Each structure stands twice: as C-alpha cells, then as structure tokens.
Amino acid sequence: MSPNRRIGVYVCWCGGNISDVVDVKKVVEVISKESDVVVAKDFMFMCSDAGQRMIEEDVKEKKLDAVVVASCSPKLHELTFRGAVTRAGLNPYMYYHANIREQVSWAHGNDPAEATRKAIRHIRAGVAYLRHAEPLKKIEVKAARSVLIIGGGVAGLRSALDLSRMGLNVYLVEREPFVGGNTAKLWEVYPYKRKGWEVIDSILKDLLGRDNVAIYTNAEVRSVSGYLGNFEVKVEIKPRGFRGRCEDLERVVSVCPIKVPNEYDFGLTNRCAIIAPPYPGAYPEIPSIDWKNCVKCRKCAEVCDQIELDDEVQTVRLKVGAIVVATGFRPYEPRQGEYKYGSSERVLTLPQFMKLVERSGGELKLGNRTIRTVVFIYCVGSRQVPSGDEKVNSYCSRYCCNAVMNLSVRILDRFNGLKLYHLFRDIRTYGKHELMYEEACKKGVIFIKYDENQPPEVLVSGKRTIVRVRDLLTEREELEIPSDLVVLVTGMEPTPNEKLNEILKLPIGKDGFYQEMHPKLKPVETTLAGMFIAGACQGPKDIRESVLSSSAAAAKAATLVLPGRIELEPFTALVDPERCNLSKRCVDECPYGAIQIRRYEGLGEKAWVNEVLCKGCGACVAACPNGAINIRGLTNVQIEEMIRAAGRE
Amino acid sequence: MGVMDQILEKAVEEEEAVSYDVLVVGGGIAGESASLDLADMGFKVLLVEKEPSVGGKMYLLSKVFPTLDCASCISTPRMAAVSHHPNIILHTYSEVLEIRKLSESDFQARILVKPRFVEDDCTGCGQCEKVCPVVVPKEYDFGLRGRKAAYIPFDTAVPKKALIDLDHCIFCGQCERTCPVGAVNFLQVPKVVKVRVRAVLIATGYELFSIERKTEYGYGKFKNVITAMQMDRLLAPTRPFNAVLRPSDGKEPSSIAFVLCSGSRDRTLNNPICSQVCCMYSVKQAQLLMGALPLADVTIYYMDIRAFGKGFEEFYQQAKAMGAMFVKGRVAKIEETENDDLVLWYEDIENGGRISKAVHDLVVLSVGLKPNSEIVEVFKGEVLERDELGWIRSRDENVNPVETSIKGVFAAGCVLGPKDIPDTVLEAGAAAAQVAAYLNEVGV
The missing domain is CATH 3.30.70.20 (Alpha-Beta Plaits)
Incomplete structure (x- = not known):
C-alpha cells in the first residue's frame, strides 16, 4: 500500500481559456472530496507570481507532500510549477501537471458539462499518479562546450561569430564551395548602399582567424547521434580539387567543356565545372571543382598544376553540445510558363534582375536592347490562392516588397529615363521600410493594384511584350503596358534538404519551413533539445531579421553549453534485477542501445540501463516478459492506477 | 508640483555598494527575455522597471496574433521567472537617473528607487x-x-x-x-542607489501614439471612439466589464469599425513610418470580436494589409473567411450623431475612389507606436544616438542591429523601431548574445 499522501490540487482558469468552458468551481468541489486531497483551489492565472506563491504557501502551511496543477499543456508550464514546489521544499517530481486546456476546454468548447467531467477525470488520474510517486533526482552530464552550425549564409556566420566571441568552439558546415549563402549574391541591400557580399565580408573579417572556429565548405552532415550536450556528428568533406590559387584561372576555366547554369547569378549565365570565387572576398579564396558536373576530362589539370582531381572525400567526427541549423531559403523558381517565365527571355525573377543591374554599366541592358520600361509583378510564389489539391505557398514572403522598393529607388538613381510599373496586391513595406515606399512614389514609380483573382497577364508577340492588368485603383480599368522587361517579384521557399531532414528529424511546419517551439516566446528553440533554428530556414526574413534570429539562437545554445554541464530528466528505465530472467528482449528492443548485460553482485548477469542514453521511451518495459522494467516517474503501477482513477464514475 | 515629486526631490543618495555584469533598463517582454538569457549564462543582471510591476505592454493584451495565445498566460511566467532567478536583482518602481561610462566595460549608474x-x-x-x-x-x-x-x-x-x-x-x-x-x-523615503555595471541594455519599448492629435478622428471628444489598446483591454481575460461594451451608454456594439494607420504613415502628424503591428492586432481583434459578439459587423478600413510575418497572411485570410469586412480606403474624418453613433467619411478606393460615408456604433482607432527613448538623456559623457524619428539608432542594421552608438550599450525591442512580439523576443535573444560576447571579450 502506498503511504497516505497530502496532496494539493490547483485548478487554473487560464484567464477564460479554461473557465469559459470548464466549471472550475465544480471541479474544485468534487476534487476536494478525493482521498489524500488536503486542499483544492482555483485561480485566474495559476502561473502568475501570485498563483505560484499561493501554492508555495499552501505546501508549507498545510504540509503538502505532492501537488497537482490543472491548467495548460505541460509543455508550457510543467517546469514553472516544478520550480514553485521546489522553492516550497518539495521534490520537483512530486508534481503532476493535468492538461485541461488543450485536451479539455479547447477540444470540447461546445460541451461544457462533459468538459467539466473530463477535467475531473484528468485530475483524479493526477492524484492517483502522485499517490504512487517517489522523489526523483535529475541526471547530470557533462556538456561539450562546442556548437555545430549547419549553413554558412549570413545567419550561420553571425551565429558562429557570436558563439566564438562567447568563448565556445564552433564548427560551421557549408554544403556549397563558398560561404555567404544567398546574401552574398545580392546587389545593394537596404538600408545602406552596401552590397550583399560586403555584409558577409564584414562578418567574415571578424570570424576568420579566430582560433576556436573551424569552417568546412563543400561539406555535409552525414549523421547525428547522442543527445543534448553530447552530440556526435559525422561530416563529409568533398575535396576542392585545387591545392591553391591558380595563376591564370581564366585560361583554366576556358578549357573546361562543361556548361551549366550559374547559380551565383541565378542562372542568368552559364558556368563551367570549375567554380571560381564568385565575388570579392569570397571564402575560401581558392576555386572548387563542381564534382556533380565534372567529367574528369583533366583538361584543366593540363594547364594548372594546382589541380588535383583524385583527392578522396574526408570524414571528420565532431563532438558538440548543441546544434544551430541555419540552412536558409531558396528563391522561388517560377513554373515553366508562369507569366511566360522560361519561354520569354524578357521575363526574369527579382534575383536575376538584381544581377542584371549589377552587371550593367551606365545603361540598363538586356542583351543589346536598352531597357526603358520595367513591369514588376508582386507576390509571385507567395500568397498563392489554393485551388484543388495542389500545394501552394499561401504565406507572404515578407522581404520582397522591401527588396523591390529598395531596388527601384536605386536603379532610378542610377539609370536615366527608366519607367517602372509595380503591379501589387498590398504594399507591405512595414515599419521604417515605409520610407523607401515613399521615396519610390516620389521618384515616379507607378503603382497598380491587382486583384488576386484576376492576376496580370504577360503577352508576348514577336518583339513586343505587353502586360495586361486590371487596376483596382482606377475602377478596374484594363491597362496594357508595353514593357522591355517583366520582373517577377519572387518569394522565398525553404531550401530543399531531404537528407538533412532525415538525419535531424526537426519538425517542419505547414509552410515547409522548420517549426519553432513557440512562435512568440520560443522562436529559435525546437522540440528537439539542443537543436536551434536560425535565419530564413524558420520562415522568410531579410538580412537584419536573419542576423537577429541567429544571434538569438546563439544565445540559447550558449545558455545550454556555457556552464559545461547539463541536467537531464530522470524519466529513465530501471531494471529490477531480482525479476530479470535475462530474456535480453529489452536489449533487442532498445532503439538507443542503452541496455547492456551486467553482473550484479549475488544475482549474476542481468539487464542494466545506461541512463544517460535512455530516453524513457518504454519499449523495454513492454518487451520484458517478467515485468522487471519500469520507467522512473511513470511506473506500471502508476499507469494502472491512473487509468482506474480516470475511469471511475 | 505633486506631493510625490516633492518627496522624490528629497531622495537620499546611498554609497556605491554593488556591481553587476549588466544593467537592463525596462521590464517588458524584451527586458525580461534578455535578462533571463543572460542570467542563465551565469551573468549577474540588474533589471530596472519604472512601473510598480514588470510586464510592460505585452501583459495588457488580450490574445495575441497569429496563434491567439492568451498574452497574460504566456507572459506571466516570464514575469515570475525574473523575480525568482538567483542571478537577477529586480528594482521595480525605479528610474535610472544617470549612466556614465567611466571606461571600457565600466559604467556607473544612479537609480532612483521610489517609495x-x-x-x-x-x-x-x-x-x-x-x-x-x-x-x-x-x-x-x-x-x-x-x-x-x-x-x-x-x-x-x-x-x-x-x-x-x-x-x-x-x-x-x-x-x-x-x-x-x-x-x-x-x-x-526615496533613495538613490549607485551601482557599477559592465554593460547596459536598453529595452524601454514604446508609447502609444497620442491620437488626440488627429483631431479629425475626435478621440477624447467622441465617447465611442476608442483606441485599439482600450479594445484589447475590453477583450482581455482581466477585462473591466467582462463584456465588450461601448463607453457612452454601455450598449453592446453591433457595428464596429477599425481605422487603420491612425497616427502612422501620416506626414501631417510627423510620423511617416508604418507601425508594423496595427494591421495584425486589428485583424486579431476582429476575430475575437466576431467570437464575443456574434451578431456584430466588423469593418476594417485600411490602406494595405501588412500581414508579413510567419502565419500572418493565413491569419488574415482566416479573418476574411470568418466574415470581417475589409474596405480599402483611408478614413478622412469622423463625426458623431445625436445618439453617439459615428459617421466615417472615407475614400472608397475599390469602388472608383468615391467619397463615401458609413455609420458605426463603435470606432476603434488602430493607433501606432512611438519610441519611448527618453532614456538617452540619462547618458552622460557619450551620446546614445537616436534617428530622426526618435528611435534608438542601430550601429549597423545589417550586421549587428542591437549595438548602439556607445560601445557596451545595447538595445532591443520596440525602442529600436516598432515591432511585434516574435520580433521583439528575437531581438532580446540577439541582445543577450551580443552582451555576453562583449562581456566575454572585455574580460573581468
């Protein structure tokens, strides 16, 4: 028999989130009659300081030895209340968190009476749990004071610099041959007239040469094992194919027979299978072979002695305490024929147009033609209206309005006689970016609002390109705009990363971007302990927002690994050696390799659990034919008693 | 001069006794989040809040977009956490009087602790x-x-x-x-405590735009013209009347109008920028009102709907699907009728740009944000720079937005520019990282 407990039960209104549906007064009345329940109370916000203080005072005054709080999801506040009971002198695990918001009031808003009964059942189960609970102790492990960063764009680099400056060891893994990501490819970015690569360069200047930073390019994460504080990571590094810089790179490039679209100008031109440093200050500063497209004809090796085509892939194994994922975005690639993209050379995406501008001298030209009129079509690949089962990007890509406004102002300053038409749905130059919109208006950009159900049409006949659109601002007048160039203001999509996603198992949201733990209060945390998301892989962001989120991720990673040790939850499997008959089924079942056979004194060989590796999944509990294994904090007896209590009428 | 001011003049100066790693000014969600991150990393934090409680503006809100979490439910634990953390010392009802940089990573601060x-x-x-x-x-x-x-x-x-x-x-x-x-x-009696700190983080947030200045809208004159912050209070779990009632006669409103860009994107009021949150909080309030008052019509008068953040566009589409009406056009003026209803004059852009009128029985002005950056005045010696509109100036918007013009002084949240809660929390985290990096580099 379990000892008599003195249990306190606290029912939260959650403002009205719970109490608008659940009759909290009735719940308190019923529960206060349960055996072992010494006190039961309700309160508007149990998680507030006042609520926590009430619990602490009750624990001391009424000599409680266990506490149930019935409120929101334990994901939100289990730790809050464990803290409160600990301050009052109880063991933090003499606590049960009953979820009567997500699982009751929110789920059964249309049936208050049944919701109230369900809340009572939840709490009764909690009381039963605590009758059989025992004080537990956290498991303390050492944490590696190092962090892995996946992705070397502006976000990854910012995180790396912050963590390095905080005194942690940093390993940065970049899949491409150069760091810098999308940012490095951009022309002048707002709010200063700085080029994308200059932004990257100003971070790199600080980062390179720090002795606690290792940067791997042409590298990919192949496996991640271990746990928070002690991840083991395998990274594969492809050779660059170059031992050093080439004397005459132009000649080397010219002998290569391969032609593929050049991703560094978004496919505007072609490149060969040798990728030269694509912008000033690119890191590393030596070229790389593009192994995917190289046919090893060795013509390049004949003209340059720095080239080595037979180096092997290297593998490094890293031990890190935390992981920051900063894999960024890719620009939306319009479908073939979407606004004549792909079929007319006079239809470009926004990133391609930026490259065109960057390359132009005093005159904006496409081929030999001078460009006088440009039509920008907004929201291409963003805010798509769903039709049928087709997967669409229903989200707003956030940065595009600002980017196109900035670009327009800059090109109007630079080229004479340009006429710009912006075909938009809403102008979302939020915050201070509004000033760029104002400037664009003043400089004579013409804004035409289109209806998402009647999008513009691009018509090409011979040498003429015409954009037809109905303007909502002038009584849906149909306009035909002859244009030299149509620019599709394309949004962001998550970088495709199937292999990495399989390895990390990070949760992914409906929009395809990584899902944060809580959109407001935990924007860089994920449900996987020790793994953080930074930059545009979490959702569209501009440069400023990306570096903020990566610094925030760095802060969170640092709070975990800076102290050098981490406490793990004690909910691990425990073998009763006297009941174990060495069936070894648990050893086979355990997905984490946490169970071994060991010699116990006086009992011989029996199963034994390495509690640092054990995740408390319970597979061994179910497999054991003798019922010799229990999970601490969730024993078989507790589960049975909870079911019995919840089922009671 | 009030009694309190007379008393505060007699504050007793205490001798400098303690030092901290960081002084955080402002106990809203930005200051709290940054303080907790820094305290978790092992730094000693002094958090100063001028109001008698921490919590800032977020605490006042009802539910927050785009997830409709109850703001007080998710912010009260953070408020409690700063008061319980062993590495955080909290001074509420206190004001920073002076911050003087003595040398690199050495600041002297004087703080008035009000009785x-x-x-x-x-x-x-x-x-x-x-x-x-x-x-x-x-x-x-x-x-x-x-x-x-x-x-x-x-x-x-x-x-x-x-x-x-x-x-x-x-x-x-x-x-x-x-x-x-x-x-x-x-x-x-009031006292002035003197402390030494190694870094400073400014998180003093924003003030609501004083919309009385837009006389055409009649705020302060017409009883049934309220601000969106008042509407948020009417909808909050800790709401005053436990119902949404209009002020003049306590009637449940049946036709509610939101006037977006009240005090934002408006050169006549010297606030040309967009306040970044008003579209979304109005869309949120519209959704909550349709739940609280199922029979009421909700109309939103807008220039552009700026649903730019993660999940925002979907949230906006949801409001449309629920039946909120969106009218593109700026409201020119508001008039009051005999029975305290309100006539809105506006340009109906999607219908040919005609000047139109509509009658509503409650009008919510979606007021914008203004910087609460008077703190710059307490800096002695070096100047903490602001931009033309009064927001604290970032040293580098692209590379490190939370650094200010003074090395060792950082800023986060709405004092740098208008922003929503997710962006504020990100900035707070970023500021914590920058403070930690700075402290680690300058050494003890």
Whole structure:
C-alpha cells in the first residue's frame, strides 16, 4: 500500500481559456472530496507570481507532500510549477501537471458539462499518479562546450561569430564551395548602399582567424547521434580539387567543356565545372571543382598544376553540445510558363534582375536592347490562392516588397529615363521600410493594384511584350503596358534538404519551413533539445531579421553549453534485477542501445540501463516478459492506477 | 508640483555598494527575455522597471496574433521567472537617473528607487484596496475603470505588493489601520542607489501614439471612439466589464469599425513610418470580436494589409473567411450623431475612389507606436544616438542591429523601431548574445 499522501490540487482558469468552458468551481468541489486531497483551489492565472506563491504557501502551511496543477499543456508550464514546489521544499517530481486546456476546454468548447467531467477525470488520474510517486533526482552530464552550425549564409556566420566571441568552439558546415549563402549574391541591400557580399565580408573579417572556429565548405552532415550536450556528428568533406590559387584561372576555366547554369547569378549565365570565387572576398579564396558536373576530362589539370582531381572525400567526427541549423531559403523558381517565365527571355525573377543591374554599366541592358520600361509583378510564389489539391505557398514572403522598393529607388538613381510599373496586391513595406515606399512614389514609380483573382497577364508577340492588368485603383480599368522587361517579384521557399531532414528529424511546419517551439516566446528553440533554428530556414526574413534570429539562437545554445554541464530528466528505465530472467528482449528492443548485460553482485548477469542514453521511451518495459522494467516517474503501477482513477464514475 | 515629486526631490543618495555584469533598463517582454538569457549564462543582471510591476505592454493584451495565445498566460511566467532567478536583482518602481561610462566595460549608474509607502512584508492581500476611499482612473485599463489610491497594480503583478499613490491619497489612514501585517509606512523615503555595471541594455519599448492629435478622428471628444489598446483591454481575460461594451451608454456594439494607420504613415502628424503591428492586432481583434459578439459587423478600413510575418497572411485570410469586412480606403474624418453613433467619411478606393460615408456604433482607432527613448538623456559623457524619428539608432542594421552608438550599450525591442512580439523576443535573444560576447571579450 502506498503511504497516505497530502496532496494539493490547483485548478487554473487560464484567464477564460479554461473557465469559459470548464466549471472550475465544480471541479474544485468534487476534487476536494478525493482521498489524500488536503486542499483544492482555483485561480485566474495559476502561473502568475501570485498563483505560484499561493501554492508555495499552501505546501508549507498545510504540509503538502505532492501537488497537482490543472491548467495548460505541460509543455508550457510543467517546469514553472516544478520550480514553485521546489522553492516550497518539495521534490520537483512530486508534481503532476493535468492538461485541461488543450485536451479539455479547447477540444470540447461546445460541451461544457462533459468538459467539466473530463477535467475531473484528468485530475483524479493526477492524484492517483502522485499517490504512487517517489522523489526523483535529475541526471547530470557533462556538456561539450562546442556548437555545430549547419549553413554558412549570413545567419550561420553571425551565429558562429557570436558563439566564438562567447568563448565556445564552433564548427560551421557549408554544403556549397563558398560561404555567404544567398546574401552574398545580392546587389545593394537596404538600408545602406552596401552590397550583399560586403555584409558577409564584414562578418567574415571578424570570424576568420579566430582560433576556436573551424569552417568546412563543400561539406555535409552525414549523421547525428547522442543527445543534448553530447552530440556526435559525422561530416563529409568533398575535396576542392585545387591545392591553391591558380595563376591564370581564366585560361583554366576556358578549357573546361562543361556548361551549366550559374547559380551565383541565378542562372542568368552559364558556368563551367570549375567554380571560381564568385565575388570579392569570397571564402575560401581558392576555386572548387563542381564534382556533380565534372567529367574528369583533366583538361584543366593540363594547364594548372594546382589541380588535383583524385583527392578522396574526408570524414571528420565532431563532438558538440548543441546544434544551430541555419540552412536558409531558396528563391522561388517560377513554373515553366508562369507569366511566360522560361519561354520569354524578357521575363526574369527579382534575383536575376538584381544581377542584371549589377552587371550593367551606365545603361540598363538586356542583351543589346536598352531597357526603358520595367513591369514588376508582386507576390509571385507567395500568397498563392489554393485551388484543388495542389500545394501552394499561401504565406507572404515578407522581404520582397522591401527588396523591390529598395531596388527601384536605386536603379532610378542610377539609370536615366527608366519607367517602372509595380503591379501589387498590398504594399507591405512595414515599419521604417515605409520610407523607401515613399521615396519610390516620389521618384515616379507607378503603382497598380491587382486583384488576386484576376492576376496580370504577360503577352508576348514577336518583339513586343505587353502586360495586361486590371487596376483596382482606377475602377478596374484594363491597362496594357508595353514593357522591355517583366520582373517577377519572387518569394522565398525553404531550401530543399531531404537528407538533412532525415538525419535531424526537426519538425517542419505547414509552410515547409522548420517549426519553432513557440512562435512568440520560443522562436529559435525546437522540440528537439539542443537543436536551434536560425535565419530564413524558420520562415522568410531579410538580412537584419536573419542576423537577429541567429544571434538569438546563439544565445540559447550558449545558455545550454556555457556552464559545461547539463541536467537531464530522470524519466529513465530501471531494471529490477531480482525479476530479470535475462530474456535480453529489452536489449533487442532498445532503439538507443542503452541496455547492456551486467553482473550484479549475488544475482549474476542481468539487464542494466545506461541512463544517460535512455530516453524513457518504454519499449523495454513492454518487451520484458517478467515485468522487471519500469520507467522512473511513470511506473506500471502508476499507469494502472491512473487509468482506474480516470475511469471511475 | 505633486506631493510625490516633492518627496522624490528629497531622495537620499546611498554609497556605491554593488556591481553587476549588466544593467537592463525596462521590464517588458524584451527586458525580461534578455535578462533571463543572460542570467542563465551565469551573468549577474540588474533589471530596472519604472512601473510598480514588470510586464510592460505585452501583459495588457488580450490574445495575441497569429496563434491567439492568451498574452497574460504566456507572459506571466516570464514575469515570475525574473523575480525568482538567483542571478537577477529586480528594482521595480525605479528610474535610472544617470549612466556614465567611466571606461571600457565600466559604467556607473544612479537609480532612483521610489517609495511604495508599503514595506516588503506586504502579502498582497488587497485589504488596503478595499478600505481606501479614493478612486482614480486605472493606468493599466487606460481609464476604462478605476483603482484606489492604495492599490495593487493588477492581479498578477510582479511583485504582487501594494503601493500608495500619494498624489491622490487623502491621508485618512484607513489602509494603515487595516493592513494585517502593518506594512503601510508613510515615512518611507526615496533613495538613490549607485551601482557599477559592465554593460547596459536598453529595452524601454514604446508609447502609444497620442491620437488626440488627429483631431479629425475626435478621440477624447467622441465617447465611442476608442483606441485599439482600450479594445484589447475590453477583450482581455482581466477585462473591466467582462463584456465588450461601448463607453457612452454601455450598449453592446453591433457595428464596429477599425481605422487603420491612425497616427502612422501620416506626414501631417510627423510620423511617416508604418507601425508594423496595427494591421495584425486589428485583424486579431476582429476575430475575437466576431467570437464575443456574434451578431456584430466588423469593418476594417485600411490602406494595405501588412500581414508579413510567419502565419500572418493565413491569419488574415482566416479573418476574411470568418466574415470581417475589409474596405480599402483611408478614413478622412469622423463625426458623431445625436445618439453617439459615428459617421466615417472615407475614400472608397475599390469602388472608383468615391467619397463615401458609413455609420458605426463603435470606432476603434488602430493607433501606432512611438519610441519611448527618453532614456538617452540619462547618458552622460557619450551620446546614445537616436534617428530622426526618435528611435534608438542601430550601429549597423545589417550586421549587428542591437549595438548602439556607445560601445557596451545595447538595445532591443520596440525602442529600436516598432515591432511585434516574435520580433521583439528575437531581438532580446540577439541582445543577450551580443552582451555576453562583449562581456566575454572585455574580460573581468
């Protein structure tokens, strides 16, 4: 028999989130009659300081030895209340968190009476749990004071610099041959007239040469094992194919027979299978072979002695305490024929147009033609209206309005006689970016609002390109705009990363971007302990927002690994050696390799659990034919008693 | 000059006694989040809040977009956490008077700790509130209801301790006689504490735009024209009337209008920028109102709907699907009818740009944000720079937006520019990282 407990039960209104549906007064009345329940109370916000203080005072005054709080999801506040009971002198695990918001009031808003009964059942189960609970102790492990960063764009680099400056060891893994990501490819970015690569360069200047930073390019994460504080990571590094810089790179490039679209100008031109440093200050500063497209004809090796085509892939194994994922975005690639993209050379995406501008001298030209009129079509690949089962990007890509406004102002300053038409749905130059919109208006950009159900049409006949659109601002007048160039203001999509996603198992949201733990209060945390998301892989962001989120991720990673040790939850499997008959089924079942056979004194060989590796999944509990294994904090007896209590009428 | 001001003039200067790693100014969600990150990394934090409770503006909100979490539910734990963390010392009802940079990573700060006239023994039982005979408008409800002169700021205040508003107190002494622990002490004196800190983080947030200045909208004159912050209070779990009622006659409104860009994107008011949050909080309030008042019509008058953040566009589409009406056009003026209804004059852009009129029985002005950056004045020696509109200037918007013009002084949240809660929390985290990196580099 379990000892008599003195249990306190606290029912939260959650403002009205719970109490608008659940009759909290009735719940308190019923529960206060349960055996072992010494006190039961309700309160508007149990998680507030006042609520926590009430619990602490009750624990001391009424000599409680266990506490149930019935409120929101334990994901939100289990730790809050464990803290409160600990301050009052109880063991933090003499606590049960009953979820009567997500699982009751929110789920059964249309049936208050049944919701109230369900809340009572939840709490009764909690009381039963605590009758059989025992004080537990956290498991303390050492944490590696190092962090892995996946992705070397502006976000990854910012995180790396912050963590390095905080005194942690940093390993940065970049899949491409150069760091810098999308940012490095951009022309002048707002709010200063700085080029994308200059932004990257100003971070790199600080980062390179720090002795606690290792940067791997042409590298990919192949496996991640271990746990928070002690991840083991395998990274594969492809050779660059170059031992050093080439004397005459132009000649080397010219002998290569391969032609593929050049991703560094978004496919505007072609490149060969040798990728030269694509912008000033690119890191590393030596070229790389593009192994995917190289046919090893060795013509390049004949003209340059720095080239080595037979180096092997290297593998490094890293031990890190935390992981920051900063894999960024890719620009939306319009479908073939979407606004004549792909079929007319006079239809470009926004990133391609930026490259065109960057390359132009005093005159904006496409081929030999001078460009006088440009039509920008907004929201291409963003805010798509769903039709049928087709997967669409229903989200707003956030940065595009600002980017196109900035670009327009800059090109109007630079080229004479340009006429710009912006075909938009809403102008979302939020915050201070509004000033760029104002400037664009003043400089004579013409804004035409289109209806998402009647999008513009691009018509090409011979040498003429015409954009037809109905303007909502002038009584849906149909306009035909002859244009030299149509620019599709394309949004962001998550970088495709199937292999990495399989390895990390990070949760992914409906929009395809990584899902944060809580959109407001935990924007860089994920449900996987020790793994953080930074930059545009979490959702569209501009440069400023990306570096903020990566610094925030760095802060969170640092709070975990800076102290050098981490406490793990004690909910691990425990073998009763006297009941174990060495069936070894648990050893086979355990997905984490946490169970071994060991010699116990006086009992011989029996199963034994390495509690640092054990995740408390319970597979061994179910497999054991003798019922010799229990999970601490969730024993078989507790589960049975909870079911019995919840089922009671 | 009020009684309190006279008392504050007599503050007693204390000798410098303690030093901290970081001084965080402002106890809203930005200051709290950054303080907790820094404290978790092992730094000693001094958090100073000028109001009698931490919580800032976020605490006041009802549910927050785009997930409709209850704001107080998710912010109260963070408020409680800063008061419990062993590495955080919290001074509420205190103001920073002076910050002087002595040398790299060495700042001297003077902080005025105002007297609450209630000792720390206060248990927050609220007996003093009950007996106090004086009623004044409650700051936390933007005047929608009253509070006493002896009062606890709100139910879940941190610290949950009473204070006495001496400017309105009539010295009847009832609170003193009633207090069960004898905590009321009218003889408390203000003190000025001197501290040394190695870094400073400014998180003083924003003020609401004073929309009285837009006289065409009649705020302050027409009873049924309220601000969106007042609407948020009407919708909050700690709401004053437990219902949404219009002020003039206590009637449930049946036709509610939102006027977006009230005090934003408006050169005539010298605030040309967009306030970044008003579209979304209005869309949120529209959704909540359709739940609270199923029969009421909700119309949103807008210039552009700026649903730019993660999940925002979907949230906007949801409001449309629920039946909120969106009218593109700026409201030119508002007039009051005899029965306190309101006539909105606006340009109906999607219908040929005609000048149109519509009658509503409650109008919500979606007011913008203004910087709360007067803190720059306490800096002595070096200048903490602001931009033309008064927001703290970032040293580098692209590379490190939370650094300011003074090395060792950082900023986060709305004091840098208008922003929503997700962006504020990101900035707070970023600031914590930059402070930690700075402290680690400058050494002890």
